[in-house]
Amino acid sequence: MLFPIPVNQVINQKFVSYSLVKYRDWEFEVEILLTQQAYSNIPFGGADRCSCADCKNYVANRETIFPEELTQLFNELGIDYRKEIEIWAIQRLENGLHQISGWFHFKGKIISGKDFRMPFADGNGYSFDLTSITENFKIGFAPGNDLTFFESKEGLIQIEFITNIQWVIDKKDETF
Numbered sequence: 001m002l003f004p005i006p007v008n009q010v011i012n013q014k015f016v017s018y019s020l021v022k023y024r025d026w027e028f029e030v031e032i033l034l035t036q037q038a039y040s041n042i043p044f045g046g047a048d049r050c051s052c053a054d055c056k057n058y059v060a061n062r063e064t065i066f067p068e069e070l071t072q073l074f075n076e077l078g079i080d081y082r083k084e085i086e087i088w089a090i091q092r093l094e095n096g097l098h099q100i101s102g103w104f105h106f107k108g109k110i111i112s113g114k115d116f117r118m119p120f121a122d123g124n125g126y127s128f129d130l131t132s133i134t135e136n137f138k139i140g141f142a143p144g145n146d147l148t149f150f151e152s153k154e155g156l157i158q159i160e161f162i163t164n165i166q167w168v169i170d171k172k173d174e175t176f
Contacts, residue, residue, distance in 0.1 A: 018108065021076045024131070026113030026141060028077070028157065034107040035078030038150045045083040046147075047102075053173035054089040058100055061165045067133050077106045079159075085147050090162070092176030097136065097164040104159045105148050116140025116160055128160060136164040 021028045047055040047062075058065075066074070066081055074081045087102035117126040117140075130138035144158030167174050 019076070020111070021073070023073050023076075024113075027111040028106075028108050028141075029111055030077050030106060030108040031155075032076075032078040035105075038105075038107070039078065039080040039083050042083055042149050045080075046086040047084060053169065054098070054100070054175055055087060056173070057098065057167055057169045058087050058102075058165065060168045065137070065163050065165060067137055070133065070137070070139065074104070077108075079104050079106055085149065089175060093164060096167070098167055098176070099162060099164050101160065101162045103144075103146065103161065105145065105150055105156045106159070107150065107155055108157055109155065110141055110143070110157060113141065115142040117142045117144075128162070130160065130162055138162045 017033055018029050018031045021030050047058045050056075062082060071081055081104075084102045084104055087100055090099040090101055092098055114129070114131075116129050116131075118129045119126045128140060130140040132138050139159065139161045142158055142160070143156070145153040145156045146158060148156060150156055
């Protein structure tokens with residue numbers, strides 16, 4: 001599961017504190033204080049800023065979306081799971097659930113574990129190779145800073161997720 005190990009160093013005359021965090025097949029070096037500071041500087045997540053029905057439905061589901069092991073991981077990484085960068089609706093599944101993708105960032109680097117981005121052979125883009133956590137939740141990690149609210153875009157890890165959620169707000173607003 002998670003094994004945070006605090007590490008302190010002086011780099012270029014600056015004191016840097018980071019933790020080593022292990023999660024499943026990944027190991028991360030995390031600058032937890034910088035990550036916590038970035039999340040504390042924003043009042044709410046991307047879905048809260050949007051008035052579309054998919055975002056409203058995501059927000060209504062947010063407290064039950066993330067498996068406990070992921071809320072624990074986010075805590076170890078310094079991430080506030082209520083402050084996603086962005087979400088977007090992918091499709092409505094045959095079982096009626098809505099498939100949603102979104103992402104977060106943290107300051108650090110991947111020491112070991114797979115990158116979720118699988119480049120296309122022609123070099124034009126990539127597909128996702130996410131790891132299943134539950135039947136309705138997948139996650140992956142890669143260096144990235146898409147739409148970040150971090151002041152410095154250097155040294156960020158992007159956490160991409162896909163989840164399948166119920167439509168819980170007014171049915172007349174249901175998409176797909």
